[in-house]
Amino acid sequence: MNNSNNNGTFILKILRSDTGSVYEIPVNSASILIETIKESISTVTNLSPTDQILLGDTTLLSNRTLESYGINRDKEIYLYNKKIIDNPSLRPEDIDIPIQELYNRNMYKNTRDYDNSSNLIQKLAGLEIQLRCQVLHIQYIKETFDKKLVQCQNVIYEMGVQKKASNFAINNYRDYKEKLMIKHHNAFSVNYKRVFNNCESLIQTFESDMNKLKQIKLHDSHRTMLRNTLADCIPEMEVRRWYEQCKREFESAKSKVSEYDFQTTATNDALDMEIKKISPLSLEEAQSLLKILIEHCRQLPTYLLSFNSNSEKIRKHMELIQQKGTTQAEAQNLFMSFSEIKQSQEQSLQSSNIMNPDALRAINGIARNKNIASQYSFDILRLVSRLQDKIKKISNLYPVMSETVTQLSVWKLIGKLI
Structure with a gap:
């Protein structure tokens, strides 16, 4: 992973578990709330913030900042679909x-x-x-x-x-x-x-x-x-x-x-x-x-x-x-x-x-x-x-x-x- 750029921006690489898709979310400041990151993810995944489970080194809570988890440079974040847990009958869409x-x-x-x-x-x-x-x-x-x-x-x-x-x-x-x-x-x-x-x-x-x-x-x-x-x-x-x-x-x-x-x-x-x-x-x-x-x-x-x-x-x-x-x-x-x-x-x-x-x-x-x-x-x-x-x-x-x-x-x- 590369360090943050000189202007303080860095990339969160979002790895989605249920589909295998990968998204890159640019971040301007480590003081940004996890909730804001989830909102950015929802625009590219159609997965609402409440249906997102994000794991870094631990579960990332919506009311905390990236900085509070020590995330201030390029990092991989894992995205899990909470709907899968809430709805046992939900099945993946076959390709x-x-x-x-x-x-x-x-x-x-x-x-x-x-x-x-x-x-x-x-x-x-x-x-x-x-x-x-x-x-x-x-x-x-x-x-x-x-x-x-x-x-x-x-x-x-x-x-x-x-x-x-x-x-x-x-x-x-x-x-x-x-x-x-x-x-x-x-x-x-x-x-x-x-x-x-x-x-x-x-x-x-x-x-x-x-x-x-x-x-x-x-x-x-x-x-x-x-x-x-x-x-x-x-x-x-x-x-x-x-x-x-x-x-x-x-x-x-x-x-x-x-x-x-x-x-x-x-x-x-x-x-x-x-x-x-x-x-x-x-x-x-x-x-x-x-x-x-x-x-x-x-x-x-x-x-x-x-x-x-x-x-x-x-x-x-x-x-x-x-x-x-x-x-x-x-x-x-x-x-x-x-x-x-x-x-x-x-x-x-x-x-x-x-x-x-x-x-x-x-x-x-x-x-x-x-x-x-x-x-x-x-x-x-x-x-x-x-x-x-x-x-x-x-x-x-x-x-x-x-x-x-x-x-x-x-x-x-x-x-x-x-």
């Missing part, structure tokens, strides 16, 4: 790279009168026109194949963008999971272990601590008939009720935390399993098909050159005939010779050399691969969104469980004992 126009073309026009003529010179003139028509026809085939090649190259480029955007969404999910779920869970675990150990130790030693209090004699100056030991100085029955209550609350908290740990572990394992099931989007088949098409397109100019050469030969012969005339025998020989050339070229035009079935299948195959890639990008976005929702639900338990742990009544018992 088609039609090849029918390669067949639906009348090669010879207005040459029937020449064919039916009994005049050899007129027949030769008809042949000249027909050979020229063959040149135009193969030129049309070549140009059409060249256009299909460009279309296929663009389609494969878009597939590459879709693959890149899908991988980015998966990696963004992993970061999200790491930062939110793992971080919070680890923080909770540290707090829980500290409180748990203190509470468990206090509960386990309660009876022995009470016995110790009973063994500690009061100073003579504080001793009475009813108070002989430290244990006599506390409301033992009340403390024991607190103790039983704390035990129940502690066991309840342990049970909740255990269930929470189970849910967290099970969810984490399930999320990891779902991610592992994802097969990476492969471009190998499409790229192999493209090689077939490229090779075919490389061969067509050779045929065009040959057809042009034959057309030029008969044109020159016809010029000589017009200038000097010809004999019946010479005209007959020319007619036979160029008729054979015409028939040979007609066969070539229908043969696998020019109408290569592998090249035609390659075009259809690349279109099919693009449709698979588009569906893949839809599926990945929905999967990532669903997994993030699961993480949020588990993460929402952290504050509740933390409060459960810190509010254990054991601390009230400690206060009573103190």
Whole structure:
């Protein structure tokens, strides 16, 4: 990526996940709001700002500026269509790279009168026109194949963008999971272990601590008939009720935390399993098909050159005939010779050399691969969104469980004992 220009302008390269399209948005200042960027994107995508999810290094929120995310130079931003998440029935629009126009073309026009003529010179003139028509026809085939090649190259480029955007969404999910779920869970675990150990130790030693209090004699100056030991100085029955209550609350908290740990572990394992099931989007088949098409397109100019050469030969012969005339025998020989050339070229035009079935299948195959890639990008976005929702639900338990742990009544018992 290039740095920003001297005048402070830079380019945001927007990579759209669902279509593979790429847009460039010029930016004059890093202080611009993300909302403004979304409005610019909507003008070229017809995707409203509310339906746009933008990812840089993190999700870009509409009310923040580019600068707040450290974006002040050329950068790639990934665009995801929120409609795909909101509408599970939405499906990508299949593309088609039609090849029918390669067949639906009348090669010879207005040459029937020449064919039916009994005049050899007129027949030769008809042949000249027909050979020229063959040149135009193969030129049309070549140009059409060249256009299909460009279309296929663009389609494969878009597939590459879709693959890149899908991988980015998966990696963004992993970061999200790491930062939110793992971080919070680890923080909770540290707090829980500290409180748990203190509470468990206090509960386990309660009876022995009470016995110790009973063994500690009061100073003579504080001793009475009813108070002989430290244990006599506390409301033992009340403390024991607190103790039983704390035990129940502690066991309840342990049970909740255990269930929470189970849910967290099970969810984490399930999320990891779902991610592992994802097969990476492969471009190998499409790229192999493209090689077939490229090779075919490389061969067509050779045929065009040959057809042009034959057309030029008969044109020159016809010029000589017009200038000097010809004999019946010479005209007959020319007619036979160029008729054979015409028939040979007609066969070539229908043969696998020019109408290569592998090249035609390659075009259809690349279109099919693009449709698979588009569906893949839809599926990945929905999967990532669903997994993030699961993480949020588990993460929402952290504050509740933390409060459960810190509010254990054991601390009230400690206060009573103190």
